Amino acid sequence: MxxxxxxxxxxxxxxxxxxxxxxxxxxxxxxTLLNWENAVTPVNAHDFYKxxxxxxxxxxxxxxxxxxxxxxxxxx
Numbered sequence: 001m002x003x004x005x006x007x008x009x010x011x012x013x014x015x016x017x018x019x020x021x022x023x024x025x026x027x028x029x030x031x032t033l034l035n036w037e038n039a040v041t042p043v044n045a046h047d048f049y050k051x052x053x054x055x056x057x058x059x060x061x062x063x064x065x066x067x068x069x070x071x072x073x074x075x076x
């Protein structure tokens with residue numbers, strides 16, 4: 001595993017996709033994708049891997065916030 005990671009948003013931007021384009025490509029709404037990128041809601045593994053495939057990036061290079069619903073905080 002690698003120590004260098006970029007955000008989900010950076011991976012999308014580097015792929016030259018808008019949030020709407022990326023979301024439509026995996027069958028989700030733009031709002032859902034933005035919620036994942038902004039750590040509002042957690043992304044499930046299946047959708048995360050679909051995004052990594054779409055962005056052509058190894059999942060090990062993408063940082064995903066971890067949601068702690070008990071305290072309503074997000075950990076990187």
